[in-house]
Amino acid sequence: MGKRRCAVVALLATIMAVIMELAPLTVATSRRNMLTNGLGMTPPMGWNSWNHFGCNIDETMIRETADAVVSTGLSKIGYEYVNIDDCWAEISRDDKGNLVPKKSIFPYGIKVLADYVHRKGLKLGIYSDAGYFTCSKKMPGSLDHEERDAKTFASWGIDYLKYDNCNTDGSKPTVRYPVMTRALMKAGRPIFFSLCEWGDMHPAEWGAPVGNSWRTTNDIADNWESMISRADQNEVYAEYARPGGWNDLDMLEVGNGGMTEDEYIVHFSLWAISKAPLLLGCNLRNMTEKTMKIITNKEVIAVNQDPYGFQAKKVRMEGDQEIWAARLSDYRISVVLLNRGPVRYSTTARWGDIGLDPKTEVEARDLWEHKTLRTHFVGNLTATLGSHSCKFYVLKPIA
Incomplete structure (x- = not known):
């Protein structure tokens, strides 16, 4: 049994050695076949x-x-x-x-x-x-x-x-x-x-x-x-x-x-x-x-078109109310507050959901109103939304 076990181990070692020798070739071939055209650094x-x-x-x-x-x-x-x-x-x-x-x-x-x-x-x-x-x-x-x-x-x-x-x-x-x-x-x-x-x-x-x-x-x-x-x-x-x-x-x-x-x-x-x-x-x-x-x-x-290219995730869902968020360059965060429902509703984005420390103070830019809100926000931001509507903000921490 000992000799057989040694023979099996030796055979496995030989197979692994062959695989390791072929691995670089396989990887090189895979990379050669990749679409390395330099396009789409931001979404088209x-x-x-x-x-x-x-x-x-x-x-x-x-x-x-x-x-x-x-x-x-x-x-x-x-x-x-x-x-x-x-x-x-x-x-x-x-x-x-x-x-x-x-x-x-x-x-x-x-x-x-x-x-x-x-x-x-x-x-x-x-x-x-x-x-x-x-x-x-x-x-x-x-x-x-x-x-x-x-x-x-x-x-x-x-x-x-x-x-x-x-x-x-x-x-x-x-x-x-x-x-x-x-x-x-x-x-x-x-x-x-x-x-x-x-x-x-x-x-x-x-x-x-x-x-x-x-x-x-x-x-x-x-x-x-x-x-x-x-x-x-x-x-x-x-x-x-x-x-x-x-x-x-x-x-x-x-x-x-x-x-x-x-x-x-x-x-x-x-x-x-x-x-x-x-x-x-x-x-x-x-x-x-x-x-x-x-x-x-x-x-x-x-x-x-932000160069970081992070796609948003839904970070909170409560019935018809949703918060979508993604990090941007320069330490900013993009946030969509969405009302999917049939009636007007108040929707809140919480810092813990979007990746901010609860004590962080931020400046909020309303992207559809094209204005920076006068109030600074700590912990959360709330907006009242009509049916099938949203608010889109970029939040920038205040140093």
């Missing part, structure tokens, strides 16, 4: 065609939208991506296997459009799918064509790729998505990689080496229940967000008309404090003043 900001236009897109509308991003001043406060969603390509590839822009709606091709957008100082995004066809089934997906499509996108000057998850071969996203990651890394152009896997297999847990953002929820709709549920579903993954890789709650619905002004303010506030991509989904060519006021709030955007 821009616009996407799907929420408002669906498949009703064309070259003129995309050009006019790029014009609007500049003329409205959105580009000056960080909105830079103009993203084309589904339905832009012909149903069949050309005889070389390349994707072909739909002639009837993009007569001059995507490269010419990208050049136009770039001359505006903006970036152009495009859409594909990790399946045989996209979700609309009106154009091919990139499955089995990843390298060819990545090189095509790079040659056109594409800056952002939204990659959906429809009509697949049945394999797991953890198998299919990294293939496009590697293809993009070899394409010769940095392209922001947005994984649109809808949160089915918890992409927050594996997305960091694969993409720059990952959808944690199914598609959003322009109503309160859909919007607030997406925020809830995403919040549990807060620890996975960091510079270079972000949890994505789907595009913004602000300005599409399905919610009240207060509800849209909640929508924009929760996306901002959650460090979500701020991708507008309305028609930028005819926005109302109320919509403009919401999406151009520089103070709220600054929270979203």
Whole structure:
């Protein structure tokens, strides 16, 4: 028995030695396959065609939208991506296997459009799918064509790729998505990689080496229940967000008309404090003043773009009343007081919940009123909120 035990121990030692020799190679290979493109150090900001236009897109509308991003001043406060969603390509590839822009709606091709957008100082995004066809089934997906499509996108000057998850071969996203990651890394152009896997297999847990953002929820709709549920579903993954890789709650619905002004303010506030991509989904060519006021709030955007990149967590829930909080740079804390209920209510943020010493005195900046409150606060801060509304503060300790 002693000899056998020694033989087993010796065999195990040999196996471990081999594993240790291979480990550096495995790690090196893993790092080589990671999406090290230097993009997404803060959440991306821009616009996407799907929420408002669906498949009703064309070259003129995309050009006019790029014009609007500049003329409205959105580009000056960080909105830079103009993203084309589904339905832009012909149903069949050309005889070389390349994707072909739909002639009837993009007569001059995507490269010419990208050049136009770039001359505006903006970036152009495009859409594909990790399946045989996209979700609309009106154009091919990139499955089995990843390298060819990545090189095509790079040659056109594409800056952002939204990659959906429809009509697949049945394999797991953890198998299919990294293939496009590697293809993009070899394409010769940095392209922001947005994984649109809808949160089915918890992409927050594996997305960091694969993409720059990952959808944690199914598609959003322009109503309160859909919007607030997406925020809830995403919040549990807060620890996975960091510079270079972000949890994505789907595009913004602000300005599409399905919610009240207060509800849209909640929508924009929760996306901002959650460090979500701020991708507008309305028609930028005819926005109302109320919509403009919401999406151009520089103070709220600054929270979203804070270099520390900490995503907010719900730190207290009492019925319909919630407190969301996240640390910011310069020792500050961002706090959203939220009333999800049907009636007016008084809501309190307590220092113990948001990570402050109970004796700390703070200065409170109201980000929607654009004013610093005269009163300094110690221990807690209380606000009275109407139905489906919020208050958004940045708290700064007073030395």
